[in-house]
Amino acid sequence: MGRVTESKFAPGGDRELRERIARVTWFHEIELRPGLRTPAPESTRKRLGLLRIPPDLTGRSVLDIGAWDGFFSFEAERRGAARVVAADHFAWHENSWSDKSGFELAREALGSGVEDVDVDVMDLTPERLGTFDLVLFLGVLYHLRHPLLALERVASVTANQLIIETHVDLTWLRRPAMAFYPGQELAWDPTNWWGPNPAAVESMVLAAGFKRVEMMTPNSLAYRTVRTGRRTCRYLTHVLGHRRTPRERIDQGRAVFHAFK
């Protein structure tokens, strides 16, 4: 297990914690005390089920790239990982969507030993961070200007397994292809650059140095929801809720991939 210290927030003394929670703009819904969850735009726990992270991480090292508030880092620690490193850059600086205060408050309240490193994906190297048994790369790929180069950097710090969760586009095409968003085409967010289709994600992952890759989501509710155009999944309505053409609604979605060295 990672180093776990006692939370400084005494049981029952929730007032200070609630006040500090209210001062943060949260991306993740994290249960800091039984029944006391951080307010977030979506249920992070529902997303967790789609990722199929190994339930037992005892003794393993985990790197969470683009960790933001750290939900998945804390979950890896909870599953027994010996060392967990939360890495981010963009969201941890005040001039972006949010800052690091959510991660820091959650770590303190949970008494967590998750380490943090402020690093851009492009600056990941084994010399700087070491290598990790499991690397989480969730919701980050489509934010990057140079996704193949980014996957090479991610591969360089992965010793065994990588889990990618990403926006996908052009899902009907079997050949590897990526949609390019030069402006705010995707969710009105100028930080979204690319929508690879599943074949493109798989072939880029292999080109970046992994031996095997598998898309985990075709049977998930989320993926079927996108493919059939039915809007029954709350998680997807968060992502797809922005004004989009019927064609985009059919072409686009989210997918999860597991890759192995």
Ligand SMILES: C[S@@+](CC[C@H](N)C(=O)[O-])C[C@H]1O[C@@H](n2cnc3c(N)ncnc32)[C@H](O)[C@@H]1O
């Ligand atoms: C949509 S959020 C996903 C957060 C979290 N991984 C999750 O799945 O809930 C995208 C994250 O990627 C991070 N990110 C974007 N560009 C990055 C970069 N070049 N280097 C490191 N992190 C980056 C953001 O700071 C943010 O935390």
